[in-house]
Amino acid sequence: MMQASTRPWYQGAVNFWLKDVGSASYFIAATITSFLCLIATGIEELITLMIMFSTICMYSAIAWQSIKMQATEWQTLVAGYREHVMFQGKVFIVFSNLISILSIIIAGNINLLVTLTLANLIGLIIWFLNRSFSHLFTSVCYLSFFIATLVCVLIEQLPIWLIPVNVVAYIAIVLANKNFSSAYKWRSDSLTNYRNGLQSGWSPIPSGLLSNYGSSINKGLFPLSYFVGSGLSQYLILLTLLCTLGVAVNLFYNITEHVIFVLTLTLFAIVSLSLWSKVQKHNSWELLSTLPIYNSSYSAKVALSNSVLKLAILVAILCFVTASTLSLVNPTFLIFNILSYSLACSAGVLLSFAIGNVCKNINLLSFFMCISFGLNMGLANYMFDNGDSVSKLTLMVAYTLAMAAINRFTARYL
Template identity: 25%
Template sequence: MSWAHIRSGAWLKGSIRLWLFDLGCVSFLGVALLGLVMVLGLPLILPADAQRKVDTLVLLMNMSIGSICIAIGWQMNRLAATEWACIVPQYRLNVMLQAAALLLLMLSVVCGFFIAYDAFDKITESLISLLLGLSFLYFSLARKNAFHFSFFLYISLPMLPYIEQILPQGANIVLVLLNLALMLLVSKKMLGLTWNNKARSVYLNGLEMGWIWLPSPRSMALLNRIERSLHPANYFIGPVFSMLLLLMPLTTLLLAGIGHYYAVEIPVLVFLVQFNCILCGMLHWSRIQRWRAVESLFVLPGFDGKQGMINAFMQAQYRLLAILVVSMMITASIVSLLDQSINLSVWLHMVLTTLFACAATLGLGSMCRNSIQISGLIFLIGLLSGWSSVGMSSAEQTQVWDLVAWDLLFLLLSIASLWRAKQCLWREDLLSR
């Protein structure tokens, strides 16, 4: 590595085209950028409750950290899949320097945030988020298939405050040392990166399956029935969609049982709301990533022209919404038997939140036509999951009927978005009427 090359700034050439014109990369960068924009804008509109304001901003900062790590992992995977990268002078080095600069810029913004808000008591959450992001980056460099688990970085965000509570005093020093050690390991892996024949298959799987790998479920009759009922909405994401529909409530019940046995408070219903919203977002993420597959869907038998295909897609979304709501009703009822703090109002709040949040995600997702818009939708999912936690984080865990009233208002808005989605889906797309 030449310091003269670094000082010259030549390594920045092509960075805009590389990072902002790649569909997969810009999707994650868009989430990170929206998180930073909201960190700057939310203090102007949030109520005067300083503690809640800081908690919300820390969540957004952690989401940005995870998104940056995933974007870097995506570029490293793409670099490993590029056969001609080794014959272009300094191409690999430039990409790695750009990735390092992006991560350092993100960390500088995070440090500035904690200094500006004097919120160093919350720095543990960001250190854990960085540890998870760097760990993901290291394992995705070591094993290309590990990139499929990028999905779980976003899921882990609501768990960070609970992880912080169980850590002993002085854990920040250990976390800093672990992050520095991981940075050294990641840099070593990046410098030794070579062409890998598995990287291309990971890239294609990312476009077609939403970057998640699960065993083939085609041999299960129940999953086949779910797949048929959700066609053509699940056409772009594949059979993994039906598998997640069943795994999410089962995992929620398992965590609820573990929390009840060990007397640990785990907001399992909040996690389930977030899982459901992310799953609805993935439905349209995969649709946008596989935009060329629209024509192959259109030529399948069973559709009466383009409008018939749109109607079938929307009806499948309605069926999906019904499945998610019924699943939440059953799961929340079982969890309430283990957690006495979940009364009728909290139960109704979680069910209505699932209904309007998933409806809004499906409606707005149908309106999305590019990666920037779908990144904004994923960011909205983070805010929706924050709303679902309001009822569960009440200090007295009593009645939350005032939140239920807001849920009903939000439900009207989400229904309006679903109605509007029918007019926007595949509007002026490759298909002609």
């Protein structure tokens, strides 16, 4: 074992948090969203979601480092390795919270402090569970993000009395954590969980779920399904089921805007997962281009761009049918709103995959995906609420066609 040495707390931070693709995907998203909170202080619904998202993402990055420690023996070989990495993580958590508190002060809304304490409580649970049980990472993270999103969407303002409750729960978990199980202990299955997470993009869907029903979808979206795998059809089937559930509930309670928001959020989250899997398997491109169904590597690239276009068309149809059905209960939304919203979602899919065509570095992809995620979400929801004119619909048609052209053009860089 190496002897412990005095080192600056920030030493190795780039390698730990930006060059490790697992942590980087969450760390970059948390950092960007934290700073965007300072810009979105005037929009209560948006800043609430962003504070929740940035805080949970930062804890997820630390949880991923905890899994890496269970999957490797660095903490045994290098003295002080675990303490050094975890101290960096705690510094980043404090920094993220300070930015959130500053944005809350600027917004002048003390109810946002309740959101911040709840986000820290959820994040702490993610971290403490995964530093002992690596196999829980995917389910715990996605369940936490889902609960956080529902809280932000369905509850306008959390009560102030939750602040002391969250703080007490926070302290209780910290004090009692050593009684649960040993943390950061090396486990043989952790390496498998670590590798599967890198390859699958931490897909929350079990590999066998609905796999028997998606063969025709995967065949129709080939070669995109070659990179994403069976998860592509699973995502689309679950997205359709989600829309159906939302429409059914909307028959009894008017939750049109909530369903549209969750649909849009889920859609672009699915796109992000698909892009992650695609980039992770970019080394398989040469094998794909040698298949006898393609005359050259260029024809394979064109086929991939065509499959992305098919996916965008399917997304537009799904969004149009869902929004049209929802509008039967809430007739204030015109056909222009629905068409503009559907085109905005379709264009967002095309833009995201165009970025994936150009970006091979996972850190750059995470950075630009965070930006495009926010832009796509904002544009789609704006068009659903305000895209009520022929001029805006015309602009969305032009924007969608431009994104389709950019997706085809960037395919040459695959």
